[in-house]
Amino acid sequence: MATATSSGEAVRPGAMAVAKELCGLMGYCVVVEERYMDAITAYSGSGPAFALVFFEALLLAGLKVGLPRDVALELAIHTLTGTARLLEEAKAHPAELRDMVITPGGVTIEGVHVLERAGFRAIIMDAVNETFRKSAEITKVLNAERAPGGHQG
16 A cells, blocks of 8 residues: 655644654555645556556456466466566666566567557556546645635535
């Protein structure tokens, strides 16, 4: 789990350290400037849904090529968690690790080519951008309601 927190003007000294410690009990926690919160809502808050859509597609792909459901599910889980662990431990750019899997003229490049042709990365970026836009829109409405003279109800 990943959490982001930020402090406003009303936060007392030391409160952010307590907030970060509490959030850290659930997993990764980062303290950022308030201006990044809509982006983090879109990226990290909505990210699990995007990852699960990909996960489900991978599971369905396993079924399509004839794998038994339980095998496809377990392989998808371990493929994705193992890849995430590798990325975290290697401290390398994802493209570097991807290139280690691709062999010239091999099977993986064929699948990567299909993803590129379909605009897979652009689709992900567009999804995050749209959730960012919506989050910023909601924040604007909420801030207007909280402003002096704004609607409080």
